[in-house]
Amino acid sequence: MVPEGVVALLEILLFPGFLFLIALAFFYEWIDRKLLAKLQNRYGPLYTGPSGLLQPFADFIKLLSKEDITPKAADKLMFSCAPLLLLSFPLLALFLVPVNGLTALISFEGDLVFLMFLFTLIAVTIFIAGWSSVNRFSTVGGVRAAFQMLGYEIPMTLAMVGPTIGARTLSISQIVGWQSHNATWFIWLQPIGFVIFVICLLAELEFIPFDAPEAETEIVAGWSTEYSGRKLALIRLGKDVELVLAASLITSLFLGGPSSPLPIPAIVVFLLKTTLAVVLLTILRALFARFRIDQMIVVAWKYLIPIAILQMVLIQLGLGR
Amino acid sequence: MMTHRTIRIPFGPQHPALKEPENFMFEIEGEYVVGVKPRIGYVHRGIEKAIEGRTFIQNLYLVERICGICSHAHTTCYTQAIEEVLGAKIPPRAKFIRTIIAELERIHSHYLWIGWAAHEIGFETLFMYLWRDREIVMDLLELISGSRVHYAMNTIGGVRRDLPPEMVERVRKGLDVLEDRTKYYKKIVMTEPTISKRTAGIGKLKPRDALALCAVGPTLRASGIKRDVRADDPYIAYDEIPFNVITHNGCDVMSRLFVRCDETFESISIIRYAMDHLPKGKIRIKVPRKIPEGEAVSRVEAPRGELIHYVKTNGTTKPERYKVRSPTLGNIPSLCKMLVGGYIADIPIVIAGIDPCFSCTDR
Numbered sequence: 001m002v003p004e005g006v007v008a009l010l011e012i013l014l015f016p017g018f019l020f021l022i023a024l025a026f027f028y029e030w031i032d033r034k035l036l037a038k039l040q041n042r043y044g045p046l047y048t049g050p051s052g053l054l055q056p057f058a059d060f061i062k063l064l065s066k067e068d069i070t071p072k073a074a075d076k077l078m079f080s081c082a083p084l085l086l087l088s089f090p091l092l093a094l095f096l097v098p099v100n101g102l103t104a105l106i107s108f109e110g111d112l113v114f115l116m117f118l119f120t121l122i123a124v125t126i127f128i129a130g131w132s133s134v135n136r137f138s139t140v141g142g143v144r145a146a147f148q149m150l151g152y153e154i155p156m157t158l159a160m161v162g163p164t165i166g167a168r169t170l171s172i173s174q175i176v177g178w179q180s181h182n183a184t185w186f187i188w189l190q191p192i193g194f195v196i197f198v199i200c201l202l203a204e205l206e207f208i209p210f211d212a213p214e215a216e217t218e219i220v221a222g223w224s225t226e227y228s229g230r231k232l233a234l235i236r237l238g239k240d241v242e243l244v245l246a247a248s249l250i251t252s253l254f255l256g257g258p259s260s261p262l263p264i265p266a267i268v269v270f271l272l273k274t275t276l277a278v279v280l281l282t283i284l285r286a287l288f289a290r291f292r293i294d295q296m297i298v299v300a301w302k303y304l305i306p307i308a309i310l311q312m313v314l315i316q317l318g319l320g321r
Numbered sequence: 322m323m324t325h326r327t328i329r330i331p332f333g334p335q336h337p338a339l340k341e342p343e344n345f346m347f348e349i350e351g352e353y354v355v356g357v358k359p360r361i362g363y364v365h366r367g368i369e370k371a372i373e374g375r376t377f378i379q380n381l382y383l384v385e386r387i388c389g390i391c392s393h394a395h396t397t398c399y400t401q402a403i404e405e406v407l408g409a410k411i412p413p414r415a416k417f418i419r420t421i422i423a424e425l426e427r428i429h430s431h432y433l434w435i436g437w438a439a440h441e442i443g444f445e446t447l448f449m450y451l452w453r454d455r456e457i458v459m460d461l462l463e464l465i466s467g468s469r470v471h472y473a474m475n476t477i478g479g480v481r482r483d484l485p486p487e488m489v490e491r492v493r494k495g496l497d498v499l500e501d502r503t504k505y506y507k508k509i510v511m512t513e514p515t516i517s518k519r520t521a522g523i524g525k526l527k528p529r530d531a532l533a534l535c536a537v538g539p540t541l542r543a544s545g546i547k548r549d550v551r552a553d554d555p556y557i558a559y560d561e562i563p564f565n566v567i568t569h570n571g572c573d574v575m576s577r578l579f580v581r582c583d584e585t586f587e588s589i590s591i592i593r594y595a596m597d598h599l600p601k602g603k604i605r606i607k608v609p610r611k612i613p614e615g616e617a618v619s620r621v622e623a624p625r626g627e628l629i630h631y632v633k634t635n636g637t638t639k640p641e642r643y644k645v646r647s648p649t650l651g652n653i654p655s656l657c658k659m660l661v662g663g664y665i666a667d668i669p670i671v672i673a674g675i676d677p678c679f680s681c682t683d684r
Contacts, residue, residue: 040449136330208443209515215443218669220337289515290443292666294352 016099016267021091024274025240029056031275032243032282039286056240060233068229075132082129083231086122087238090245093118097248098176098257100267107173112164115172115249116157119204122242123149126213129235130223141222144293145213148203151300152210156200158308162186162193163253165315176257185256192311194254196304201246202284203296205239209288210296247277326350330665334363338441338669341679345672349665357660359653365683372643377403377477377612380640385471387645388681390433393419393426394623395645395681396475398630401556402619403477406612406634413558413600415479420558421492421595422465422474423621424588428499429458430624431581431588434676435506438578441670442519447509454502461495464488479605489596496589503589507582510575520575524659524671527572536655537648538626539584540675542568543576550622561598564591574674610638623648625676647681 011017030045030053037044045052070079096111098104104111123145130142163186164170167178179185187194203210214222224235251257251273258270291299327348334342342363348356368387372380384399385392397419404411436451459469466472466482474480510516526536531544541548549566551559567583569576616633626648633642652675659671 040446041453042449208445211443212666215666216337218338218666286446288444289439289447289513289519291515292519292664294664294666295518 011105012095017095017105018091020099021094021241021244022237025237025244026056026060027053028243028247028274028278029240031278035279035282036286039283060237063233063236064230066229066232068231069226071134071226073134074226075134078128078132079226080231082125082132083227083234083238085125086129087234087241089118089122089125090238090241094241094245094248096172097245097252098173099248099270100258102177102180102257102259102266103173107171109174110170112160112170112172112175116160119156120149120153123153123204126223129227130213133223133226135226137219137221137225138223140219141213141225144219145206145223147293148206148210148213148296151297152200152203152304155196155300155304155308156204158305158312159193159197159200160249160253162190162311162315165312166190172252176252176259179256180259183261185254187254190254190311190315192307192314194250196308196311197254198250198280198284199304201250202281203300205242205246205281207281207285209291211290212293212296215290243278243281244274246281247274250274250277250280327355332668338672339679340437341677343677343679343682345660345668347660347665347668352664352666354660354663354665354668357657359657361650361653361679362683364680366680368684369643369645373640376610376638377640378610380643381476382471382473384645385473387684388647388678389470390430390678391426391623391625391628391681392471393422393474394621394628395630396473397423397557398619398621398623398628399632400475400477401621402617402630402632403612403634404608405617405619406615406632407477407608409478409606409608411479412603412606414483414602415604416558417595417599418480418482418484418604419475420562421484421592422462422472422480423557424592424595425458425462425465425492426472427588427624428585429455429462430676431585432458434624434673435510435578435581438520438574438670438673439516441673442516444513444516447506447516451506454499457495457499457502461492464491476605478608479603481605483604484596484599489599492592492596496592500586500589503582503585507579510578510582516578517575519667519670520578521571521573523574523667524577524663524674525572526655526659530658531572531655534654534658535651536626537651538622538624538676539577539580540626540652540655542566543580544572545570550620550627554620556619556621558595562591562594564594574670577674611636612638612640625649625678625681626651645681645684647678647684649675649677649679649682652677653682 034044045055048054048058070076093115095105096115127142127146130138163175166186166189167175206213227235255273258266260269327350330347330349332345332347333339334344344360346358347354372383381396384395387395432451432455436448439447462472463469466474526544528544528546531541531546545568547566547568552566564587567580567587569579612634614634614636618631621628628648629646631644632640635641656675663671
């Protein structure tokens with residue numbers, strides 16, 4: 001019999017911990033890139049591995065080996081810390097989401113609130129990354145990221161609160177458990193909340209139409225303009241992990257998590273549902289032009305927040321739980 | 322006007338929104354542009370001086386290389402000027418072939434521009450689609466001339482290659498596909514809400530300002546003014562081919578999109594008409610190597626607007642003076658007018674709106 005401590009350690013390090021999540025991050029970046037390319041009538045990654053499957057990993061290795069430049073004027077400490085934080089926050093948040101089975105690696109009452117907090121921290125770190133670069137483009141990009149956060153934060157929180165009211169718990173694992181127990185998904189109960197959540201995730205991930213913080217034709221690479229080498233590699237990996245986080249949150253809160261009525265292993269169900277969520281996010285990203293930052297804020301405050309509140313009212317009236 | 326509240330932001334010469342190097346110094350107040358100073362000349366290559374040192378035949382190829390997109394417009398303008406000095410009448414078949422190439426080039430240029438505009442407003446998918454379909458027209462041009470960009474079709478006294486009937490059939494097939502695609506893109510441009518959000522009411526240019534600042538081409542026609550060299554001062558075969566001058570009254574970037582979409586349809590119908598009524602006969606006449614003394618101004622409606630060439634000859638094999646006024650130069654004053662009062666985030670799309678070609682401008 002393997003001691004319990006070793007199992008726990010393996011769970012954190014290998015499966016469904018760091019190694020698995022990072023491999024998944026590369027895999028979803030590939031799905032995103034490949035599908036986006038298909039939608040745009042391009043080939044996408046092609047040569048590294050079968051159908052370019054290993055391309056995201058190869059990009060990561062390449063960036064690690066590149067020269068790492070820190071601008072003279074930059075705030076060195078902040079500038080170096082930001083990429084680390086940008087990777088560790090979404091990775092930490094992923095530990096709160098059930099992957100293999102109905103409970104997450106870390107699960108406690110109120111972990112959803114902690115996760116919302118982590119989401120905000122990611123946006124704040126992006127602002128710090130842009131600000132500490134001391135570059136016109138980075139600063140504008142960072143400020144836009146912060147602005148964008150003011151737009152999507154509230155509707156996203158409201159959309160996430162919907163399932164907690166339905167399941168009467170603030171724990172993600174228990175929300176998944178509730179859906180499994182009642183054999184229903186919150187997407188059927190709260191479709192408006194689901195739509196709002198997906199739109200806000202597009203903004204969180206800085207996907208088109210909400211990619212103003214890194215609008216290439218306006219401000220080069222936005223807040224990440226000055227980053228290169230290892231730091232850029234970490235930022236990009238962090239973005240991929242964030243994509244996994246977004247997909248697994250859609251899965252956990254609205255698609256019933258890794259549970260299914262059929263006798264399929266939980267991990268397969270999880271992979272299927274998250275892939276579906278990534279496909280959804282990618283398709284949406286291919287469909288639009290970019291909103292100007294002021295238009296984005298207007299959309300968020302004029303439409304998203306009132307509709308999110310409407311969803312809350314509906315839940316309070318007894319619909320959708 | 323400088324006040325203590327404005328900050329100056331340079332835009333270019335190196336900037337991802339600019340495909341060619343040029344500098345604009347912006348006065349910014351908050352999020353708004355209150356002043357702009359363009360500084361041109363970053364890609365000056367001394368082409369006008371180089372032309373003086375080469376023979377008229379060599380210059381054909383040099384003039385073609387002023388621009389990578391409207392290369393045919395430049396050579397048409399050049400040959401027209403020389404032919405005017407010579408008093409040469411080119412065969413009607415050559416005129417029609419020149420027209421067909423000119424209109425194919427217009428389609429190619431407008432497709433490129435619409436794709437680029439989509440890229441500027443972050444609509445990558447539309448950009449990819451348009452540039453894919455642009456390959457159709459590029460392939461047609463390659464079929465006719467043997468080259469995708471520098472067609473080298475024009476020569477003094479006519480054109481260098483004929484357009485045989487089997488080629489006409491293939492061009493016709495390509496045009497059918499292009500017409501379908503253009504209809505589809507026009508629908509997208511007219512109905513997609515994120516496009517209208519980024520283009521409607523952006524970069525306003527009132528008709529009065531457009532006239533006062535000498536705007537040309539689609540920029541002028543998007544301000545509702547019906548002016549087109551092809552109709553006003555017909556050259557090559559345009560006096561024999563019926564077509565409409567497209568105008569829109571929006572005066573903004575969206576109208577410029579519409580004008581270019583509709584002009585693509587017009588170009589397709591012009592090419593069809595020209596191929597149906599292609600006269601028989603020679604495609605070129607022989608001209609002397611020495612051009613007699615004289616001078617001429619020639620005007621052509623390039624895809625971007627009115628293009629003017631001036632030539633002064635002195636009876637030798639080389640021109641004495643040559644001058645090129647590109648459409649972008651004519652549009653820069655009105656561009657400055659459009660930018661003032663707009664958002665910083667709209668700078669790229671407004672600059673893109675005139676379809677600037679700085680290499681033409683700087684020569």
